Amino acid sequence: MVRSHAKLTLGPLNFHWPAAVRRDFYARIADEAPVDTVVLGEVVCSKRAPFFDSHIPEVAERLRRAGKEVVLGSLALVMQARERQAVLDLAADSDILVEANDLTAVAACAGRPHAIGPLVAVYNPGTLELMARQGATRVCLPGELTADAITALSRTALVTGTEIEVQAFGRLPLAISARCYHARAHGLHKDGCRYVCEKHPDGMDLDTLDGTPFLAVNGVQTLSGSYLDLLADVGPLSTLGVGRFRLSPQDCDMVAVAETFRAVLDGDVPVAPAQQRLRNLCPGRRFSNGFLHGVEGKSYRASVRGV
Template identity: 90%
Template sequence: MSVERPKLTLGPLHFHWPAARRRDFYARIADEAPVDTVVLGEVVCSKRAPFFDSHIPEVAERLRRAGKEVVLGSLALVMQARERQGVMDLAASEDFLVEANDLTAVAACAGRPHAIGPLVAVYNPSTLELMARQGATRVCLPGELTADAIGALAGAAMATGTQLEVQAFGRLPLAISARCYHARAHGLHKDGCRYVCEKHPDGMDLDTLDGAPFLAVNGVQTLSGSYLDLLGDLHRLRSLGVDRFRLSPQDCDMVAVAETFHAVLDGTLPVTPARDRLRDLCPGRRFSNGFLRGVEGMAYRAAVI
């Protein structure tokens, strides 16, 4: 385990927020949020990218001036020629570390330093070691891994000098599709979607027939209905060898969320009041941590001491 202070990463914004709101969001993150790294870029739907791509240099510059590391995330599902070109252009970037979110980007980034995102299947030490040999310096693991698996992967990460990252807050990305379920639920086709996903800045709630909240639809992406909360597990994960924790942006006060995680990692705030604070910051939301415990991801179980 490295002695360095664990770092916080603000993951890519999954939702389709208007450009002005995104700019304001990142300006406040730059000025106030105690995060070390910010991942920028549209990872969910290539149709949304033109709305914000032109703002990325300016936003990245602002974050860097505030001392944050900026990473550019690649598209999760790459099919069309224009999307492939986008990945190639991104991977050629001289200025930023690129986070690969599919095998197209993994291929394009091979041979130079890069990061691997949680949407790439890294489930075991052999695969992690292979990624490291191909130039990965940082790997954010898939959300469904158990603590035991993370522990085994941490060994390989340490042996190869790879930084290991685990998502600790926010909706979990559970699936990606060629179809747009936001458009479908609005009686529209993907080609003529009218960007209806903009209506739901935290995802469109999807409930069961019994009315129980279940999932969240975000265009072609399906997310967990619950927010992941690993506040009670940070120290244990840290001792297993996890170097970084990822906070996934939601429609709530992300500066306060980052402060809460930072305070727990620093040891200045105990877990119990931190948990209460997190619930106050996200009224009406349910929380989960089941994957880490090897049970259903949607469950919330008390931490194993």
């Protein structure tokens, strides 16, 4: 059996889980999950950072001992002087790879090796070339790109020597706002939010006025209402030059999710039973891959030859 060279990345935890729950989560990831890289750090709301920042060195060390690469993600929306300083401090740490999630961090990391997160709009080869010239060695592409766009970017990446990563599981990050939707939904202001986002460890589902499931809210972040599932697409995408696939943490058994994707990538399990297992791991959730196939993002399309 020929094993796939594609790697798995566990993306940053978007949700506000209690610190003890996070520590236990990452301990299990370190000990059991077949992922190559783990992105740590608060990327959504700087108000949440103090709850877990002090635990990051210990968690990172445990992940490294388990053979995982550790990457630190930057904040996705920088609005205050203290947030800008936090990004600058992060970029100044030469001992760890930083994933830049907005242009503040991109500028701060210029001239040193770094990664680019999916909230930075790398939509075309010219942007990818610019990021590579500034030191980006890895780019996780935005989730709304089609297979044709990913193919074009992968060809450019071969020239620039940049790793291409694509999210393959979990709610897609769609937008960040200065407003806290979570607080407003609970009759609170952003400055006095009482951290109500902790009530929804998987995001707060939203419906349209006629009751149709739509999106999800996570504090100041807007996410897809469905879970992305590229199990049927990771094989074709890897042949197109995608070297990494990102699993976004959700409130489910992420070790089992990682095992399922690894088994499909390595050819140990056919796609159909793997997809059934994934759905059993996430009961009641809708799945989608529409953006990849050039249709509405909320839909699901069976993979075809070459995606």
